[in-house]
Amino acid sequence: MGVSTSAPEDGVAVVTVDFPPVNALPVRGWYDLAAAVRAAGADQEVRCVVLAAEGRGFNAGVDIKEMRRTAGHTALVGANRGCYDAFAAVYDCEVPVVAAVQGFCLGGGIGLVGNADAIVAADDAVFGLPELDRGALGAATHLARLVPQHLMRALYYTSRTVTAEELHRHGSVWRVVPRVQLLEAAVELAREIAAKDGSLIRLAKAAINGIDPVDVRRSYRFEQGFTFEANLTGVADRVRDTFGTDRESVGTDQERRS
Template sequence: MGTHIERRDGGIVVLTVDHPPVNALPVKGWFDLAEALRDSGADPQTRVVVLRAEGRGFNAGVDIKELAADPGHDKLVAVNNGCYEAFKAVYECPVPVISAVQGFCVGGGIGLVGNSDVIVASDDATFGLPEVDRGALGAATHLSRLVPQHMMRAMFYTGQTVTAGQLAELGSVHRVVARDGLLEAALEVAADIAAKNPLVIRKAKAALNGIDPVDVNRSYRFEQGFTFELNLTGVSDAIRAEFGRDEEA
């Protein structure tokens, strides 16, 4: 369990997230992922990072059960900080980050993928934000990097998901492949990037971030404020408790 770092030839680093059963990350998981991303990018030998996951799906967001077991708000504050750090680490990684996505990519998974540079997905991958159904908000910042504005709003309000194929048609997903060829496809893209001059690629990443129309770190932090508000009203606790009962049924 955890996040594993594998350094491959040519300056390619593969980060694998493995938190059974569905890669819903606890507080520590988010901070560990952020640290792995920062460590990988800080290594001058790293030219590109591939972010992937084991299991049925890429990421199921935060560990709702961990939050529900906390009688106060300590875990909520901690996991929000962990998500912020992980999303920020993807975006600010000084080399390109390629997300290799299979199965479900929801909640916090959208934050990771939306901040990545390139997305390769399996043909069974689906993307969405069920936050409203969980009594929370957040990651609309990152979903809006994947789909047009009005589509993002409809998805956010309804919890609707979209397929990798749909995102490919929009230009957000670079390649759609069979699940058993996902890592290979991501590594092919990584090798293409890694073959370029490493200084030029690092400067290109900094330049592209510098011309982004939205400050993703500030934007996501703004969203999180409304999550805190919802939790202070008590509505989020009630929704999470109902979610837990549905899981047990």
């Protein structure tokens, strides 16, 4: 359990997240993920990173249970900072990052894939931001990188999810494959990227980030301010108190497909 890094072949590093039962990451998990992605990108032998997950879903966001059992706002602050750090690590990784997504990709998962350079998804993958149902706000910055503006707003306000195939039609998912082929397909794309000159691929990553029309770090930080406001005014607690277990919430999110 936790975050691990492997090297299936030359030039490719796979960073794998494993926090059963649904990959809802605790505060420490977000920081560990950030550190692993940064370390992989800094390795001069690595030319592409694959971000993957064990279990039935890619990511279910932050650990709401940890937030509930922690007095005050310590866990909230930690989760917000941890998510910010992990999202920035993916975006700023020195080499391209390919996200390999299966099952549910919710909340913080959208922040991770929205900052990745490419996404390969299993045919059972669904993507969404159930933040309003969880007493939170944020990651619209990253959802807006996956779908057009008005669709992003409708998905955000309703907490609905979209399928991998729908995102493939929008051009934000590179390839949709059967789940058993997911890691193989992600590594295949990573292998093609890793075949490029290591120095040049790093320059290419920096150049593409440099022409990005939106500063995703500042934009996401702006969103987080409203999450703090919701917590300070008691709105978030009121909504979170109605939130069920992680297992129940994931099932509900998967049922809300467009």
